[in-house]
Structures are given as structure tokens and as C-alpha cells.
Amino acid sequence: xxxxxxxxxxxxxxxxxxxxxxxxxxxxxxxxxxTLLPAFNTGTGFPAHKLSLLTGSLHGxxxxxxxxxxxxxIGTLQLEFHRLSQLTRDPTYAQIAQKIITKxxxxxxxxxxxxPLLFDMETKKFVSEAVSFGxxxxxxxxxxxxxxxxxxxxxxxxxxxxxxxxxxxxLNRPKDLLLSQExxxxxxxxxxxxxxxxxxxxxGWTPTPAEMKHRQSRLxxxxxxxxxxxxxxxxxxxxxxxxxYLLRPETLESIFYMYRLTGNPIYQDWAWExxxxxxxxxxxxxxxxxxxxxxxxxxxxxxxxxxxxxxxFFLAETLKYLYLxxxxxxxxxxxxxxxxxxxxxLRITPHVGI
Numbered sequence: 001x002x003x004x005x006x007x008x009x010x011x012x013x014x015x016x017x018x019x020x021x022x023x024x025x026x027x028x029x030x031x032x033x034x035t036l037l038p039a040f041n042t043g044t045g046f047p048a049h050k051l052s053l054l055t056g057s058l059h060g061x062x063x064x065x066x067x068x069x070x071x072x073x074i075g076t077l078q079l080e081f082h083r084l085s086q087l088t089r090d091p092t093y094a095q096i097a098q099k100i101i102t103k104x105x106x107x108x109x110x111x112x113x114x115x116p117l118l119f120d121m122e123t124k125k126f127v128s129e130a131v132s133f134g135x136x137x138x139x140x141x142x143x144x145x146x147x148x149x150x151x152x153x154x155x156x157x158x159x160x161x162x163x164x165x166x167x168x169x170x171l172n173r174p175k176d177l178l179l180s181q182e183x184x185x186x187x188x189x190x191x192x193x194x195x196x197x198x199x200x201x202x203x204g205w206t207p208t209p210a211e212m213k214h215r216q217s218r219l220x221x222x223x224x225x226x227x228x229x230x231x232x233x234x235x236x237x238x239x240x241x242x243x244x245y246l247l248r249p250e251t252l253e254s255i256f257y258m259y260r261l262t263g264n265p266i267y268q269d270w271a272w273e274x275x276x277x278x279x280x281x282x283x284x285x286x287x288x289x290x291x292x293x294x295x296x297x298x299x300x301x302x303x304x305x306x307x308x309x310x311x312x313f314f315l316a317e318t319l320k321y322l323y324l325x326x327x328x329x330x331x332x333x334x335x336x337x338x339x340x341x342x343x344x345x346l347r348i349t350p351h352v353g354i
Contacts (some may be wrong), residue, residue, distance in 0.1 A: 002039045002047045003073040005032070007139070007342045008312055010080045015344030017087070018337070026087055033084055033093055044124050045099045046074045068118045068127065074100060075140035076341055078147045083346045101144075105157060113161060115140070139341040145170065150338045152350040169261050177261065184258050187251040188270045193236050195297035197277030199251055204239035235295070245291040247282065247310060249317035249343070256321040260334055271325045278318075282306070288314060317343040 013029040016022075039051040039058060048058035049069050078097040085094035104115060117136050118128035133141060144161030149170060153159070159171065168177035191199040252271060259267035281297070281304065282288045292305035320343045324332055337345040 002036055002049065002051055003076060005036060006077045006080055007340065008316070010036075010084070011340045011342050011344040011346075012316065014080060014083050014087070014346060015340065018083075018345060018347040029084060030088060033081070037092075037096070040096055042121055044103065044121075045096065046103075046119060046121065047077070048121060049073060067121045069121060070136035071115050071117050071119070072136050072139045074119060075104065076143055078143050079150055079338065079340050079346055082147065082150060083349075086349055101147075101157070142341055146338045146340070150346060150348055152348050154350055180254070181258060181262070184251075184254040184267075187254060188274075190238070191251065191274055191277065194294040196245070196281045196291065196294045197273060198245035198281055198291055198294040199274075200240055200294050201242035201244045201246055201248070202240075203235075204241055206237065206239060240295075243293045243295055244307075245282070245294050247278070247288060247290060247314040247318055249313055249321055252318055252321040252325070253343070256325050259325055260329060268325055271322055275322050313342060 010029055010032050013025050013032065017025040017029065035053065036047075036051060038056055039047045042048055042058065046069065049067075051058055078101065081093035081097035085091055107115070109115065114131045115137070116126040116128045117130045117132055118126065120127045131137070141161065144158050148155060148158035148161075153170070168174065168180060187199065190203060191197055194200070252274060255267045255271050255274075258264070259271075278288065281291050284306065287310050289306040290309050292307055296305055298304055332345060335348070337347055339345055
């Protein structure tokens with residue numbers, strides 16, 4: 001998968017190089033990026049969903065069932081490709097990434113700045129009305145601001161886009177910071193309220209009467225589908241759509257940024273509680289495992305509802321954010337580095353001619 005190869009492997013090589021420069025790391029990053037370049041030969045310049053390294057064929061094209069790509073796949077490569085151009089002085093990678101942003105920026109959207117989630121690579125049109133800061137779209141908005149920060153706030157096109165939390169300080173939006181603190185509190189509460197201390201994969205909220213008045217609208221249908229879903233269950237005031245804990249980092253990532261932005265030690269307390277819960281429930285011989293139902297706590301190791309899976313983001317993000325929350329800010333300064341969507345640190349460098 002092109003998207004995963006960029007954010008996990010290319011980002012990892014670049015992050016390692018920026019922390020401790022070694023020519024072999026940069027050489028391998030160039031090799032990987034060049035291997036992925038055929039994925040952008042799509043007519044639009046948007047990357048295909050998959051690229052066969054054996055045949056060079058693109059998946060997500062020519063009538064295939066997977067011809068649709070999501071917004072995150074289109075727009076989560078700007079940090080890695082731009083940093084690679086900075087380090088190699090080869091403009092190819094930055095130009096590919098910039099072409100995507102230029103095309104998206106030129107679209108006339110209502111409301112402006114919010115992009116549909118799905119793009120059809122065959123018709124070359126967005127085919128979804130759904131907009132989300134969650135799955136399939138989140139890292140696109142994240143990268144708009146982080147790309148602005150990566151070049152030391154020198155490229156205003158990216159400043160016009162926004163994100164919560166990190167953007168609240170960088171763009172002087174104190175109301176966004178308050179909202180971010182409230183959202184982080186809610187995410188932490190979802191961990192705290194379960195017997196295991198682990199947060200569920202997906203939850204919803206019981207709709208208000210005003211929301212239910214839209215029962216004939218698309219919003220109302222979506223709300224009802226969540227409530228009536230066979231997998232959805234009411235749990236302590238929430239609609240529990242997925243009770244698994246998949247070792248994901250997002251809540252700890254939010255806690256990390258809130259601690260760095262406010263200096264409030266309560267965020268360290270929250271992080272320590274979550275770490276203890278992960279250690280208690282998910283630790284196995286040789287690593288950690290996904291927990292299949294956060295509502296079921298057992299003191300018998302053999303009875304834990306575990307799945308033998310540990311994604312790379314657990315090491316790259318979950319544990320890294322935990323580590324950084326308890327380290328002095330100067331250990332990895334946000335004035336010197338931007339963390340990619342996989343938490344790989346890229347050094348901030350003023351925009352220079354590439």
C-alpha cells in the first residue's frame with residue numbers, strides 16, 4: 001500500500017536520519033521513494049491505492065473495485081516528500097506533493113476547506129459527500145498545518161488550512177485550544193470508565209431530540225443506523241460501536257500535545273494511568289496484543305480476550321508519545337521538529353530553493 005509505505009517506512013527512515021544523520025538512511029529513503037513514484041502516474045497526480053513492485057501495475061485504477069482512494073491517502077505525504085527534497089536538493093518529490101495540494105486548493109467547496117472523503121481514480125472526481133476529521137481524512141488536515149510548520153511558517157498556502165490542538169498555538173487560536181482540551185478530556189474519560197482502563201475503538205453519543213428531528217435527513221439516517229446496529233451497544237451514556245482496544249496512539253498523542261502546550265502535569269497522570277492499563281491487560285511474552293473487549297477485565301492471564309497482533313504504530317507512536325510525555329520538552333523540542341502522522345520527527349527547516 002502506497003500510503004502505508006510512505007508514512008511508516010519512508011517517514012521512519014527520514015526521522016531516523018534527522019535524529020542521527022547516517023548516509024545509508026538517506027540512501028534507502030531515496031531508493032524507497034523512487035520505487036513508489038510510479039504510483040503517481042495516474043493522470044491527476046494523486047497516488048494510487050496500491051502499487052505492485054513486481055509488475056508496476058496500479059491498483060485502484062481501470063474499473064477495479066478498489067479504484068477509490070480516500071483523502072488521507074491523497075494528502076498524507078507532503079511532510080515526507082518535502083523533507084526528502086530538502087535533504088537531497090532534488091525537487092522531484094516536493095513537486096509531486098505540491099501538485100496534489102495545488103489541485104485540492106483550487107476546488108470550490110461548500111463549506112470551504114472541508115474535502116470529501118473518497119476520490120474515484122477512474123472518473124477523476126470526488127464521489128462522496130461525507131466529510132470527516134476521523135478515519136480516512138484526519139491525517140490530511142494534520143499535514144496541512146504540519147507542512148506549514150516544517151518550513152518554519154514560511155509558506156502561507158498551508159497556513160490557511162487548520163487543525164485543532166497544535167494549530168491553536170501555532171496560529172494563535174485560543175478557542176481551539178480550549179476545545180482541544182475538552183476533547184482530550186473526553187477521550188481520556190473513555191479509558192477511565194472501562195474496567196480495564198483501556199479505551200474502546202469506536203463510540204457514539206446518544207442523539208439529542210434536536211438531532212433526532214432530522215430523522216428524514218441523511219444525518220438522521222446515519223444516527224439511526226448507529227443506534228440500531230447489531231454491534232452497537234449502550235454503555236455508560238455512550239453508544240459502543242466497537243469495544244476493542246487496538247493499541248492505538250491517538251489519545252496519548254492528544255495528551256502529549258496538551259502537556260507540551262499547557263505544561264499541566266495532570267496530563268502526565270493521565271498518561272501514566274493509560275500506560276499501566278496497557279501493561280496490565282495487553283502485555284504478553286514478546287510484546288503486546290490487541291484487547292478484544294475493554295469491558296471484560298480478568299485477573300487470569302490465560303482468560304484475557306487478546307488477539308495476536310501488534311501494529312507498528314504501537315512502537316512508533318503509542319510508546320513514543322508515552323516516553324516523550326515524561327521527558328523534558330527540550331529532549332525533542334516542537335520548536336525544532338515536526339512529528340509526522342506516525343510520530344517520526346522531521347527537523348524544521350526554513351523554506352529554501354530546492
